[in-house]
Amino acid sequence: MSHDDESPPARRRFLAQGAAAAAAVLAGGQARSDEAAPPAVPEWMKSPGADVGSQTYGRPSRFEDGIIRNVPKGLQQYISASSRTPLQDLDGILTPNGLFYERHHGGIPDIDPARHRLMIHGLVETPLILTMDDIRRFPSESHIYFLECSGNPGFEAIKGWTASDLVGLVSCAEWTGVRLATVLAEAGLNRDARWVVAEGADAAALTRSIPIAKCLDDALLVYSQNGERLRPQQGYPLRVLLPGFEGNMSVKWLRRLNVTAEPAYSREETSKYTDLMPDGTARQFTFVMEAKSIITRPSGTQRIAPGFHEITGLAWSGRGRIRGVQVSTDGGESWRDAALQEPVLNRALTRFRLPWRWDGTPTTIASRAIDETGYVQPSFGALTAVRGSKSFYHNNAVVPWRIAADGEVANGYA
Amino acid sequence: MATREARALVGTALLLACAGTARATERLGIGRPASEAEIAAWNIDIDRDGRKLPPGHGSVAQGRAVFEAQCASCHGSRGEGGTGERLVGGRGTLASAKPVKTVGSFWPYAPTLFDYIRRAMPMNAPQSLSADDVYAVSGYVLYLNGLVEEGAVLDAATLSAVRMPNRDGFVPDPRPDVKP
Numbered sequence: 001m002s003h004d005d006e007s008p009p010a011r012r013r014f015l016a017q018g019a020a021a022a023a024a025v026l027a028g029g030q031a032r033s034d035e036a037a038p039p040a041v042p043e044w045m046k047s048p049g050a051d052v053g054s055q056t057y058g059r060p061s062r063f064e065d066g067i068i069r070n071v072p073k074g075l076q077q078y079i080s081a082s083s084r085t086p087l088q089d090l091d092g093i094l095t096p097n098g099l100f101y102e103r104h105h106g107g108i109p110d111i112d113p114a115r116h117r118l119m120i121h122g123l124v125e126t127p128l129i130l131t132m133d134d135i136r137r138f139p140s141e142s143h144i145y146f147l148e149c150s151g152n153p154g155f156e157a158i159k160g161w162t163a164s165d166l167v168g169l170v171s172c173a174e175w176t177g178v179r180l181a182t183v184l185a186e187a188g189l190n191r192d193a194r195w196v197v198a199e200g201a202d203a204a205a206l207t208r209s210i211p212i213a214k215c216l217d218d219a220l221l222v223y224s225q226n227g228e229r230l231r232p233q234q235g236y237p238l239r240v241l242l243p244g245f246e247g248n249m250s251v252k253w254l255r256r257l258n259v260t261a262e263p264a265y266s267r268e269e270t271s272k273y274t275d276l277m278p279d280g281t282a283r284q285f286t287f288v289m290e291a292k293s294i295i296t297r298p299s300g301t302q303r304i305a306p307g308f309h310e311i312t313g314l315a316w317s318g319r320g321r322i323r324g325v326q327v328s329t330d331g332g333e334s335w336r337d338a339a340l341q342e343p344v345l346n347r348a349l350t351r352f353r354l355p356w357r358w359d360g361t362p363t364t365i366a367s368r369a370i371d372e373t374g375y376v377q378p379s380f381g382a383l384t385a386v387r388g389s390k391s392f393y394h395n396n397a398v399v400p401w402r403i404a405a406d407g408e409v410a411n412g413y414a
Numbered sequence: 415m416a417t418r419e420a421r422a423l424v425g426t427a428l429l430l431a432c433a434g435t436a437r438a439t440e441r442l443g444i445g446r447p448a449s450e451a452e453i454a455a456w457n458i459d460i461d462r463d464g465r466k467l468p469p470g471h472g473s474v475a476q477g478r479a480v481f482e483a484q485c486a487s488c489h490g491s492r493g494e495g496g497t498g499e500r501l502v503g504g505r506g507t508l509a510s511a512k513p514v515k516t517v518g519s520f521w522p523y524a525p526t527l528f529d530y531i532r533r534a535m536p537m538n539a540p541q542s543l544s545a546d547d548v549y550a551v552s553g554y555v556l557y558l559n560g561l562v563e564e565g566a567v568l569d570a571a572t573l574s575a576v577r578m579p580n581r582d583g584f585v586p587d588p589r590p591d592v593k594p
Contacts, residue, residue: 076497077497077537079537080537105534106534106537106540119448119452119453119456120448121448121453121457126447127447127448127453128445128446128447128448129445129446129447129448129452130444130445131445134444134445137442137444138442138444185440185441186441186442186444186445188441197459199459203534203537203540204533204534204540205458205533205534205540205541206534207459207529207533255456256456256457258457258459260459262461262462264459264460264461264462264529265461265462265522265523265526266526266529266530267521267526267529267530267534270521270522270523270526270584271515271517271520271521271526274584276508276513276515277585278509279509280508280509280510280513280583281583281584281585282508282520282583282584282585283584283585283586283587283588284584284585284586284587285586285587286587286589287587288587288589290589290590368594373590375590376593376594377594378592378593378594379594382592382593382594383592385592386591386592387591387592390513394589
């Protein structure tokens with residue numbers, strides 16, 4: 001992708017001005033214009049601004065037009081594809097709904113909620129059909145959870161320039177809905193119920209089997225995200241949300257739950273979303289997304305000057321809370337504890353920060369997450385020593401960023 | 415699933431399943447019952463053993479015609495791949511440096527082919543093929559992989575009887591498996 005195309009106008013102007021100004025500007029910073037500096041009074045103070053309600057659904061400032069989803073260019077088709085969250089351009093832990101990552105297998109359906117139904121059948125006492133109005137009558141809950149695609153990134157050709165290119169298939173939101181357990185209880189589970197097969201109302205009719213323990217634990221049926229109804233890209237009007245599990249299982253556009261004694265062994269849990277090992281076997285039902293982190297600033301394609309920088313990034317674990325994040329600024333020789341932004345939430349993105357002075361010598365920086373189970377995010381070498389490089393899914397390795405003498409930050413894998 | 419975590423999951427499931435039954439006495443009265451006809455109209459799930467496969471049948475020869483009309487433009491006329499995935503070949507490569515995952519080399523269960531083609535293919539018109547056409551095209555893809563004879567006719571019984579080469583190739587999740 002061309003990063004200039006996706007930069008804010010001010011940053012594009014800066015880039016056009018050439019390297020002479022580079023030393024004055026830090027990573028992600030915008031060009032400073034002195035036109036509005038004292039004693040001048042800027043023009044936006046000299047006449048009234050736009051009317052209240054001039055945007056009935058608000059949008060970011062036009063100066064932020066470059067902060068957009070990272071959509072791969074030149075694919076043969078975009079029906080089954082993904083777009084990534086611009087992690088390096090965001091602060092805090094919540095992903096704006098318009099920037100939440102996408103992975104669809106049959107395009108984005110345009111569903112009329114009045115015509116949408118959820119069917120619950122199989123090993124239940126009373127098979128049910130629920131309207132969206134019905135589903136909103138159930139007792140509701142809101143929780144902040146991350147969601148991550150299981151191939152984020154793969155194990156081979158980890159090219160990419162930005163944090164988004166590398167691990168932009170993770171996002172985090174506050175989800176509102178009903179516990180799946182509550183809805184299943186309404187139908188009444190039979191004693192031999194062990195799995196629930198969820199099906200989407202998209203052109204892939206995507207199906208995944210969910211173990212009953214997860215269904216009765218923290219699984220949600222979600223209709224709202226960050227306070228508003230789900231966006232079509234995230235499953236409007238109804239989706240499954242399985243905290244900490246690979247994103248593919250949180251079936252979007254949910255229309256059917258088939259309670260079964262065995263998994264469906266659907267295409268998405270046999271030929272896909274299974275992890276091929278060096279001996280030719282493939283691991284199946286690899287649900288949990290293990291602990292992971294990435295430094296989002298400074299990160300790839302940014303440029304830093306010698307002096308003070310706050311290193312910041314995101315950490316998460318499908319097994320629970322993040323206990324700590326360690327940061328190395330010397331290529332992994334030593335590690336220091338970063339500060340974690342409270343609240344540190346169960347199975348949510350956690351923001352970490354570490355103050356740092358760069359002395360101008362080339363180095364490599366990286367972060368590693370430790371979760372509440374004591375699990376430590378592994379290096380890529382440690383991961384591939386066990387799993388080889390053909391498993392594609394569940395690469396949670398440390399992401400290194402190389403910093404060159406001129407301050408340019410680049411992918412440490414490349 | 416034989417791992418420690420899997421046993422814990424099942425244990426939790428049993429406990430919670432009992433709790434679920436208890437809660438069932440306090441139903442909220444939301445929604446309406448689904449009839450057998452409604453369930454039959456929507457339920458397209460096929461198990462790995464093929465017990466839920468529908469009536470119908472299709473020959474490899476019919477499957478070749480359906481494939482050329484509906485599938486070949488993406489998957490290639492011999493299933494060699496294109497815009498769509500490669501469907502054929504790759505046997506014996508899974509443990510190599512260049513594994514090729516196809517229906518023939520990787521898919522563990524033949525009935526899953528029926529399930530997936532019926533629900534999701536062709537990509538521009540999913541759920542448009544008749545059951546006979548889905549049997550036929552499933553048979554053709556299996557034939558291209560050398561797993562059924564050219565004269566074969568596929569139905570619920572014969573499709574379920576196909577033993578896929580990689581049937582025993584899947585193992586449970588042993589993670590956490592990596593030390594830093």
